[in-house]
Amino acid sequence: MRGNCEAHELIAPGSLRGVLELLAAEPGVWTPIAGGTEIMVAYAAGRLNLAKLVSLWGISELRFIRVTADSVAIGAGATFIDLRRHAEFCESWPLLAKAASWIGSIANQSRATLGGNLVNGSPAADSSPALLVYDAEIEMISVRGSRRIPYREFHTGYKRNLLALDELVYALHMPRRFSRHKQYIRKVGTRRAMAISKVAVAGTALMDDGIVSEIRLGAASLAAFPTRLRKTEQVVIGRPITRELVAAAQEALLAEAAPIDDIRSTAEYRRRVGANLVTEFLMELARKDAKP
Amino acid sequence: MSEFRPSITMQVNGKIVTVIVPPMKRLLDVLREDLQLTGAKEGCGEGECGSCSVRMDGELVNSCLIPVLQADGAEIQTVEGLATNGVLHPLQECFLACGGAQCGICTPGMLMAAAQLIARNPHPTMAEIREGLAGNLCRCTGFLRIFESVLAAATQIQDSEADKANHAR
Numbered sequence: 001m002r003g004n005c006e007a008h009e010l011i012a013p014g015s016l017r018g019v020l021e022l023l024a025a026e027p028g029v030w031t032p033i034a035g036g037t038e039i040m041v042a043y044a045a046g047r048l049n050l051a052k053l054v055s056l057w058g059i060s061e062l063r064f065i066r067v068t069a070d071s072v073a074i075g076a077g078a079t080f081i082d083l084r085r086h087a088e089f090c091e092s093w094p095l096l097a098k099a100a101s102w103i104g105s106i107a108n109q110s111r112a113t114l115g116g117n118l119v120n121g122s123p124a125a126d127s128s129p130a131l132l133v134y135d136a137e138i139e140m141i142s143v144r145g146s147r148r149i150p151y152r153e154f155h156t157g158y159k160r161n162l163l164a165l166d167e168l169v170y171a172l173h174m175p176r177r178f179s180r181h182k183q184y185i186r187k188v189g190t191r192r193a194m195a196i197s198k199v200a201v202a203g204t205a206l207m208d209d210g211i212v213s214e215i216r217l218g219a220a221s222l223a224a225f226p227t228r229l230r231k232t233e234q235v236v237i238g239r240p241i242t243r244e245l246v247a248a249a250q251e252a253l254l255a256e257a258a259p260i261d262d263i264r265s266t267a268e269y270r271r272r273v274g275a276n277l278v279t280e281f282l283m284e285l286a287r288k289d290a291k292p
Numbered sequence: 293m294s295e296f297r298p299s300i301t302m303q304v305n306g307k308i309v310t311v312i313v314p315p316m317k318r319l320l321d322v323l324r325e326d327l328q329l330t331g332a333k334e335g336c337g338e339g340e341c342g343s344c345s346v347r348m349d350g351e352l353v354n355s356c357l358i359p360v361l362q363a364d365g366a367e368i369q370t371v372e373g374l375a376t377n378g379v380l381h382p383l384q385e386c387f388l389a390c391g392g393a394q395c396g397i398c399t400p401g402m403l404m405a406a407a408q409l410i411a412r413n414p415h416p417t418m419a420e421i422r423e424g425l426a427g428n429l430c431r432c433t434g435f436l437r438i439f440e441s442v443l444a445a446a447t448q449i450q451d452s453e454a455d456k457a458n459h460a461r
Contacts, residue, residue: 003316005313005321008316010361011361033359040318040356044337057362105427105428106427107342107405108354110353193426193427194340
């Protein structure tokens with residue numbers, strides 16, 4: 001069954017205000033479409049059950065990257081190419097820059113937006129692990145005003161989030177205080193390009209005299225939505241990296257991860273590889289810390 | 293059911309065109325059906341294969357994933373716009389010379405992805421060529437010859453520019 005273009009309405013108010021007023025006037029009726037790299041795939045396959053779409057493409061108020069002395073604000077409409085081309089951003093938030101390079105191909109990166117990646121809410125979302133370990137905050141906007149919450153609280157279940165029916169994601173904010181942190185990110189997929197991840201893990205950590213004084217671990221495809229690995233972090237924090245600690249961290253991850261079997265991988269594989277990735281990060285921390 | 297038929301104006305290969313079509317019609321279908329530009333092909337229809345690649349406002353895009361309303365006011369370049377006045381683009385020359393095309397279905401997309409790469413990065417390494425073309429699949433497995441074609445074209449463009457610079461001097 002192919003998509004039928006007559007079956008869907010699509011309008012382009014052309015301004016943020018215009019979109020927000022439409023969402024406020026008819027909450028839940030209109031679905032925003034930005035670069036279309038998810039929605040148009042469902043459409044082409046004839047499984048898009050959304051009658052009314054409102055375009056966010058070309059709204060310049062949503063497409064920005066503002067780097068300041070202590071933070072960055074990224075508009076929800078910034079594309080992954082926009083992120084990759086912003087040298088100062090890439091230098092200061094390398095894990096998210098790396099994740100941007102994982103998104104599909106160049107032709108996908110030129111259309112797919114950061115906001116779209118998060119609202120789509122795939123458990124495998126490429127940008128999520130990096131945002132989680134950089135303590136990102138997500139800003140949502142409606143005609144009622146805007147609000148900002150930690151990104152780690154945004155997803156509430158499989159493809160569910162805290163957006164109200166009249167809200168859009170406006171921006172992501174990240175503090176610039178990870179320059180002294182050891183940083184890690186790795187995606188495991190079928191091939192290097194165009195692959196949706198089987199599992200991905202990001203990490204930021206501070207070592208203090210051989211002790212892990214701070215650690216954040218963010219994961220994709222280890223639960224119904226992208227999550228911090230809080231229990232694994234708790235096991236590691238405040239301890240030196242020893243063989244016993246690595247084993248305890250692996251055990252904690254195997255216990256807290258809740259992946260599923262699907263077409264891309266199995267729950268068992270994801271759990272094991274997730275544990276391997278965390279191990280790799282801990283070993284890197286131990287090695288880097290040993291250097292003078 | 294949507295009765296709304298916006299008037300869409302685009303600059304396609306340098307020519308201003310206006311079409312009146314449903315807003316969700318895909319750019320690919322408008323190019324092929326309404327503008328008779330059949331160079332861009334439909335392969336997968338889901339942004340995986342790159343055979344529908346065109347350039348829009350200086351960026352490489354999959355035209356199968358673009359509702360035409362989002363292309364209103366845009367500059368589009370398709371494979372038909374690569375040659376100028378009947379003279380093949382160096383990329384097309386090199387695809388011919390290096391055996392970069394076999395069955396030809398992926399070729400228009402490969403050419404546009406390569407054109408995008410060279411426009412942004414005139415001196416690409418082999419690794420950069422592989423990344424630039426990673427979203428374009430070739431079922432004839434002619435990837436190495438395709439990469440070599442792009443490398444040859446980039447070199448040819450650099451040489452001809454060096455010649456021009458020498459003449460100017």
